[in-house]
Amino acid sequence: MAAKTLKIDGRQVSAAEDTTVLDAAAEAGIRIPTLCHLEGVYDAGACRLCLVEVAGTAKLLPACTTLVAEGMEVVTQSDRLRRYRRMTLELLLAERNHVCAVCVANGHCELQSLASEHGIDHVRYDYRFPRWGVDATHPRFGLDHNRCILCTRCVRVCWHIEGAGTKNVAGRGAKSFIIDDLNQPWGDSESCTSCGKCVLACPTGALFDRGSTVGEMERDRTKLEFIVNAREKKQWIVSE
Amino acid sequence: MTAHASGDKRFKILEAHIKKFQARQDALIEVLHKAQELFGYLEDDLLLFVAHRLKLPPSRVYGVATFYHFFCLKPQGAHTCVVCLGTACYVKGSAKVLAAAEAAAGIKSGETTPDSQLSLLTARCIGACAIAPAVVYDGQVAAKQTPEMVLAQLEKWREPCKATT
Numbered sequence: 258m259a260a261k262t263l264k265i266d267g268r269q270v271s272a273a274e275d276t277t278v279l280d281a282a283a284e285a286g287i288r289i290p291t292l293c294h295l296e297g298v299y300d301a302g303a304c305r306l307c308l309v310e311v312a313g314t315a316k317l318l319p320a321c322t323t324l325v326a327e328g329m330e331v332v333t334q335s336d337r338l339r340r341y342r343r344m345t346l347e348l349l350l351a352e353r354n355h356v357c358a359v360c361v362a363n364g365h366c367e368l369q370s371l372a373s374e375h376g377i378d379h380v381r382y383d384y385r386f387p388r389w390g391v392d393a394t395h396p397r398f399g400l401d402h403n404r405c406i407l408c409t410r411c412v413r414v415c416w417h418i419e420g421a422g423t424k425n426v427a428g429r430g431a432k433s434f435i436i437d438d439l440n441q442p443w444g445d446s447e448s449c450t451s452c453g454k455c456v457l458a459c460p461t462g463a464l465f466d467r468g469s470t471v472g473e474m475e476r477d478r479t480k481l482e483f484i485v486n487a488r489e490k491k492q493w494i495v496s497e
Numbered sequence: 498m499t500a501h502a503s504g505d506k507r508f509k510i511l512e513a514h515i516k517k518f519q520a521r522q523d524a525l526i527e528v529l530h531k532a533q534e535l536f537g538y539l540e541d542d543l544l545l546f547v548a549h550r551l552k553l554p555p556s557r558v559y560g561v562a563t564f565y566h567f568f569c570l571k572p573q574g575a576h577t578c579v580v581c582l583g584t585a586c587y588v589k590g591s592a593k594v595l596a597a598a599e600a601a602a603g604i605k606s607g608e609t610t611p612d613s614q615l616s617l618l619t620a621r622c623i624g625a626c627a628i629a630p631a632v633v634y635d636g637q638v639a640a641k642q643t644p645e646m647v648l649a650q651l652e653k654w655r656e657p658c659k660a661t662t
């Protein structure tokens with residue numbers, strides 16, 4: 258496979274042609290913030306946190322769905338990008354009801370850690386305070402729509418890794434929400450195998466193990482990575 | 498299983514349409530269009546039927562059906578009245594039937610009355626041309642409908658509410 262050479266943050270990088278900018282950067286030790294990206298699962302470009310600047314294009318491009326190209330010049334850190342990322346995170350926080358103090362994922366939430374990493378101590382937008390419910394019908398897991406950021410990680414692991422296709426997104430825009438089968442109670446779902454991959458994949462406290470209380474929802478993501486590697490790459494490796 | 502357990506002819510027409518697309522998964526939107534054209538709206542039953550025929554997860558079918566404004570899932574009303582405007586029914590005067598229903602209910606087709614009692618919908622040939630003009634009341638196909646008949650049915654639905662208020 259043809260290799261491409263490009264520059265990321267001034268550094269010379271070479272990567273196979275079907276590599277995403279995100280992976281090429283990671284390979285070079287450059288970390289780009291992400292939320293909807295999940296290693297080994299196809300990318301959706303849903304969160305827009307990984308936006309980078311590419312010389313020659315005025316638009317910002319999502320690193321997770323942009324492939325490397327010969328001579329490409331990528332910038333992953335700039336004032337403009339930091340502004341946008343901060344804005345994206347604030348909008349995510351304002352969209353639903355993220356009350357970290359009472360959240361099962363407090364201290365282990367990717368949204369929370371990205372927010373603190375970006376110095377967000379307050380949100381400049383009006384909170385929308387939508388009324389979303391909690392699905393507590395599954396015997397082992399729960400889904401609190403109030404904390405969902407619609408990253409669709411759960412949808413993608415359920416579809417592509419587990420193969421059950423239980424979860425999907427219904428509706429559009431601010432009214433979209435995660436459903437099980439035909440928008441029925443999760444506990445009534447015929448397709449769900451109760452594998453728990455969606456719970457492992459969720460970056461926030463939206464999906465949780467039942468019975469967990471504040472701050473208890475710490476996920477062992479290596480379990481998910483193990484399965485993903487095995488199914489996608491036929492490699493049974495435990496990452497150190 | 499052939500067509501649908503209910504024996505409703507509309508499922509057979511939908512089935513034929515799905516075959517035309519070789520039951521391709523990427524024909525989902527076209528199939529949903531046809532389904533709505535036939536039934537007026539997309540009930541859970543119908544979505545499941547489509548999911549099974551296209552071998553797709555129900556969640557995907559539901560996701561697509563709710564993404565596009567064009568599709569109407571369960572109508573809001575307690576009762577549904579679907580008037581067929583297909584050629585045969587139209588020729589036999591279904592437009593007058595629809596007009597009578599719209600006037601009586603005070604809503605246009607595609608709408609639901611403010612008290613959520615009735616949703617009025619239209620369909621395009623439901624496969625009952627022999628008994629045109631056909632109207633589907635709460636899922637039951639009724640033959641040779643006249644404006645008087647549709648008004649009588651709407652009146653009948655209204656009665657129990659009158660009794661309670």
Ligand code: SF4
Binds near residue numbers: 414423451453454455
């Ligand atoms: S538990 Fe497994 S099968 Fe069930 S919704 Fe989650 S990922 Fe899908």
Ligand code: SF4
Binds near residue numbers: 408
């Ligand atoms: S439930 Fe979790 S994983 Fe699924 S879309 Fe919402 S935030 Fe993402």
Ligand code: FES
Binds near residue numbers: 291292307308322
């Ligand atoms: S990680 Fe690239 S858009 Fe979310």
Ligand code: FES
Binds near residue numbers: 625
């Ligand atoms: S036109 Fe109405 S049933 Fe065929």
